Amino acid sequence: MAKPKEVVGKRNAKVGYGSKRANRRKEIIRVASRLFSEKSYHDVTMEEIAEKVGVAKGTIYLYFDSKEKLYLEILEDSYQDIESLIKKEIAKSDPAPQKLKKVLNLIFGFYRQNLDILRILSRDETHLIREHYEFTEHWRLRRLRLYERILEKGVKEGSFRPINTKLTALVIFGLVRSVMFFHETDKSVEEIVDEVFSLIGNGILSEERKKSLEVS
Amino acid sequence: MAKPKEVVGKRNAKVGYGSKRANRRKEIIRVASRLFSEKSYHDVTMEEIAEKVGVAKGTIYLYFDSKEKLYLEILEDSYQDIESLIKKEIAKSDPAPQKLKKVLNLIFGFYRQNLDILRILSRDETHLIREHYEFTEHWRLRRLRLYERILEKGVKEGSFRPINTKLTALVIFGLVRSVMFFHETDKSVEEIVDEVFSLIGNGILSEERKKSLEVS
DNA sequence: CACTTGTGACTGACTGGTCAGTTAGTTATA
């Protein structure tokens, strides 16, 4: 415990000693993220990444085992970042509607600030490699469960109607992506979330219409 | 007008004379669709397509100028199919809510019957080539406008609340994809559409909750 | 100090393999 643990070990290990080496790593990830957000996986070459970082191609391989590993690390980092952000901000005791709104704000906010990552994650290149598929699937399910738990809590509390929580979670999952990705960015995240929340909160039918449906 | 137009012309023209040649074309598209739905664009090789069709690679090039053209034609065909399906079924006079439900039924139904196409269209490989991006964008906007028009009609009729139709269209666009793609297929299309429609129609908040929000 | 040895970061030419697209030649068909 006294001595700091020997940290050199494997070259491409993630653990960094906040030094030059760690910075290079980060710089490579930064550049690669931007490139992967602009083009598909196969259209980004290691040569190109190296060039934009300002090193030779071989150097990249001193930090990452392979192109796939580099790509997957970008994905994992992003998912981790979002999730830890949510974990930090959400208090268990919040009533479900507030909780849902908070989560939406955090997610929309994160994506707004990390458009490259939004573009990468939105793309469904789940066929690249087996690992990638499992990866994406894993994180998708985590996100769905998060929504579901909030919805279930709301139903129990009585703040939400007795809805199909699984389906509703899917609906929220889908709309987040499309709204974030395609909505004009002239509105603040808060405004967008307010509108989205009011929409899924109250629905689109008018009161008269709802009444007439109840009758029939 | 009397004589059928000279149709031979360019080898790879789409126009077919319902014969052998046209069938080959269709078969190639069918096989390619399945492969493109299983793997990413770059991971499907022309060799593989040829093999699965049962011809030599060169033969594919007698029907399609390039891999890109083949891919884009699959996309275009799919978009066209869905849109013409909708156009055929939707009467202008339907009230907005029914219209929306009908459209959702048609789209969900189409995807349920064409899972390959759902997988291809869901993937956002919009970076492949410039043409592909414009393509996808074009059809996305058409779909959004369709939703928007229905929503506007409903607002005017008074069957929908005065909602932000642009945002709502995006929400619907997003949820269709994610619900269709990920929802267990043990339910019929009608059941799913009913549930989705009730969700976006009435919202998730309970009546008490809505009232308490109105007060605050 | 002058030197040697060591080392981690980095380089870039090279390899092995892949694959879209071509073409010269063969087969089927009208």
Place this chain on the structure above:
DNA sequence: TATAACTAACTGACCAGTCAGTCACAAGTG
């Protein structure tokens, strides 16, 4: 037999990953 359909071998470009070697600098040594 003329033409369309088809084939299979080939070409050229591309690219992930490798590896022998360079370089700047630090640590040891007499």
